[in-house]
Amino acid sequence: MGGRMRRKGDLPTKVCATCGRPFTWRRKWADDWDEVRYCSQRCRRGRHPAPAGDDG
DSSP, X not given: OTTOOOOGGGSOEEEOTTTOOEEXXXXXXXXXXXXXXXXXXXXXXXXXXXXXXXXX
């Protein structure tokens, strides 16, 4: 980031491998963003693929 503030809408996003929901970059993931696959510890522990067609 280089000291510049970024707007929330400008942060990179990914889709969780477990629940299928989008999540945004967090500072704690700055060093390993390429390896991050889950939005939370709960999803990391669950690791069950999201059912297709489940909208919420």
